[in-house]
Amino acid sequence: MATLESISTALSEIATKKTTLQLAFDALKSHPQTPSSFTLTWSQIDSYITIFHSSLLSRLQTLENSPIPQNPTSELILICQNMDSEQLGKWVVKYCEMGSCNFALGFVEILQFASDPARLVLETINGYPGSYPGLGLGQCGFLLEGLIGIEGLRVEEEVKEKARRVGAALMENVRRNGGGDVMEVMNVMRFLGGFRLGEVVEKSELVGFVDGLVCRFRKVPQPEMVRDIWRLLGVTDHEIFQGLIAVGKPAHSLRLIYQLKLSETCPPVPLLKSYLQDSRNHSKETCKRAKTLVTSGEITIDQASKLMAEVFHKELHAYEMVINLIIAYNLGAIYPIEEARYRLQVLRKFVLENKPVAAELKVLRKEASKKQVAALAKPTVVPKQLQQIHNRINLEASNNVLSTMERHMAELRQICERMEAVRLMEWLKGCDTNKSEVERELLDALKMAPDSARLVLDVIDGYLGHDYFENSNEKVIRACCLFLEGLISVEGLNVSEEVKEAARRIGMEWKAKTRIDKTNHMDALMVLLLFAGFRLEEDLSESEVIEYADSVLRCFKGFRYLKLVADIYLVFGMEDKLPELARSHVMRRGRPEEALELISELKLSDKCPPVPLLNSYVQDAKKNVEVTCEKADKLLASGGCSFEQASNYKAEAFARELAAMEVVVRLLGAHKLQSSYSGETAAAVTEATG
DSSP states (O other): OOOHHHHHHHHHTHHHHHHHHHHHHHHHHHOTTSOTTOOOOHHHHHHHHHHHHHHHHHHHHHHHHSOOOOOHHHHHHHHHHTTOHHHHHHHHHHHOBTTBOOOSSOHHHHHTTSSSHHHHHHHHHSSTTOSSTTOOHHHHHHHHHHHHHSTTOOOOHHHHHHHHHHHHHHHHHHHHTTTOOHHHHHHHHHHHHHTTOGGGSOHHHHHHHHHHHHHHOSSOSSHHHHHHHHHHTTOOHHHHHHHHHHTTOHHHHHHHHHHTTOTTTSOHHHHHHHHHHHHHHHHHHHHHHHHHHHHTTSSOHHHHHHHHHHHHHHHHHHHHHHHHHHHHTTOTTTSOHHHHHHHHHHHHHHHHHTHHHHHHHHHHHHHSOHHHHHHHHSOOOOOHHHHHHHHHHHHHHHOOSSOHHHHHHHHHHHHHHTTOHHHHHHHHHTSOTTSHHHHHHHHHHHTTSTTHHHHHHHHHHHHTGGGGGGOOOHHHHHHHHHHHHHHHHSTTOOOOHHHHHHHHHHHHHHHHHOOOSTTOHHHHHHHHHHHHHTTOGGGSOHHHHHHHHHHHHHHOOSHHHHHHHHHHHHHTTOGGGHHHHHHHHHHTTOOHHHHHHHHHHTTOTTTSOHHHHHHHHHHHHHHHHHHHHHHHHHHHHHTSSOHHHHHHHHHHHHHHHHHHHHHHHHHHHHTTOTTTSOHHHHHHHHHHHO
């Protein structure tokens, strides 16, 4: 980038260059072959050059006296080159809103203009989350993500030692709080990853952190960055996934593998097999230990039976989970599901007939003393837990008319009709609320309750109450979401003032603790559902509903959530905002498929015609290409990026435009809109997509 000094030096050389130019002009003028029509004089050229020279000198003087403000990217490059931590703190506070900042040239590339990026960032945050006024977790996270993205970053030993002390204090605070908030721990991990402090955190703690993220979010935010963090901390992908398996979370392990698209480098089938093998080994070791304890007289036969029954139940649960995962991720071709199903049937039969316990008792009778043999000869009492299993399986055998799911749902309807909130919570603990059939039945059963609102309030108050923000149980939160969605779907719901007031108190506390940003989507969803479910329209303004809804839709993808937000709009009497909801879903979030489905289902085509909406979507993609190319050219001209980087920016923009056009072509066919779409535009789209 040219400086004011270099510009001044170049202008001072004009007089010398003008003399050389005059000599060349005189030689040209006196040349015999110069045509007579060449009437230009040197005085005219000299006057022209002098005018521009004076104008440039005047402009230079203005810049020296009152420098004009620079654009954010150029300003940031200068700050990094000068290693100015104070100015970097001011820049981050000024330009980074809600912990993020978007530039044509990425922050990672800009940060590498600094001679020592790690030192610059550490001095800027100065004892995380930062001593600079206004520099919070979001801005610190932005700076640390820049360090994480630098490949082969060299951290000086002095800088690393200072960062190590800060990182150790942060980890000690996390351990003292028992893990704390997931997003707070996320920021601590950013710090450790940014400064490559793998020695500060244990591998098991890192696995627990990843497990907390997967548990908290249906889709982990910034999964690639999370993966980069554990790699920078010296932990491999396989160690993380195997660690999740070791703590009994195979579903979390597979969800993360497929979200990161690592199924080829980290095949899920060996992980599932190791999970089952660990479960079987644990069962064998437990039986062996129970035998030893009974032989030594430390526990009774009944206690040993109960211990064995519990461990076989755990193994049975492990096989059920693996079978469900094989089906969910279509792994049947590489994992013989029949083998797992056979083992599952064997386990169920063993639990039913108590065969493992009987085999162990037979061995014990041979090895025990005469006194023990006499005691063992007496009829053994079936453990209470095994007796319950016997009763349940016998009931299933006798009742062959209804399927397991139908009986489960019949029990649910009976619970709702009797308004038994405590029993309903127990029912949910043993149910997979992610299954669509369970969701449908739950909503239907809720309508059978004499007072649906009170039943839901009792369940939510019992499950979460005022401590929702301290409850990280994903299953509990999911169940409460379903209940609140059920209230929204009940037409003409009558909520008593007493129930409203109790719900209002809980809602106001949730609302006060909810911070609308890019990390609290579930909090925003819970607040929306509670206020809409209990018909507390007067306690949430229209602008707040839109703000919460925008936060929800930024994270949760799929038509289900868009339709849910639309239903909430209707509860709050915001029918006139539905067209804008569909438009913003296309233009701001880039999801035209969901928006058109909403327009079709709610019959909004008159107020929000789909064809102009799709056309605007395509035009916006084209405009984005133009803007990106222009920015890339400017950066290339100013030396802000290399030719390869500029080409990559342009290629990514063209790829996004092509993807947008392909989506439009597919939607035109699916919704039979070809005849309504402009011929010229449709032809261009068809040609672009091939």
